[in-house]
Amino acid sequence: MLTNILGALLLFPFIILVVLIIVAKKIGLPKKKRIGWAVDWTTPFMVLTVLILIRAIWDVWLPILLIGVVCLIAIGFAVIERSREKEFRSSWVLRRTWRAYFLLLTVAYFLLFIIGITVQIIRYLN
Incomplete structure (x- = not known):
């Protein structure tokens, strides 16, 4: 039973x-921050x-690919931030x-x- 629940949570x-989002509302986060907070913890x-889906479909394990993608996104945002602002945030x-x-994702x-x-x-x- 617990395995099925955990599997459903991971699959969906x-x-x-x-x-x-419901927890954020219960703990009193402002409306503007609820979605962002929930997204940050769901990522x-x-x-x-x-x-898991990649592994199930093609039987390959690609964590390096996902790490590389997040690095490329970070580099892109860093370049944008550096070109726009005097102080890097x-x-x-x-x-x-x-x-x-x-x-x-x-x-x-x-x-x-x-x-x-x-x-x-x-x-x-087939």
């Missing part, structure tokens, strides 16, 4: 996101979910990187979910 990280679960770069990474999650279902249907038909 948006359940965790909704629960964290590690999204990383795990995307890694690393906290701005890290926050933007983490949230952009969440958005990228969300897109990857939906694409992998559709690809996984399609691959399973094709395997079933």
Whole structure:
């Protein structure tokens, strides 16, 4: 039973996101910060979910790929910050990187979910 619940939470990280938004409301975070706080805490679960989906579909383990992507996003935001501002704000770069990474992982999650279902249907038909 507990394994099924944990599996569902890992497979559907948006359940965790909704629960964290509710928790943020209960602990009294302002409306403007609730979503950001919940997204920040859901991102590690999204990383795990995307890694698990990649492993399930193609039987490869690619954590280095995900680490490389987050590094490239951070470099891009650092270049933007350096060209715009006189004073470099690393906290701005890290926050933007983490949230952009969440958005990228969300897109990857939906694409992998559709690809996984399609691959399973094709395997079933053959």
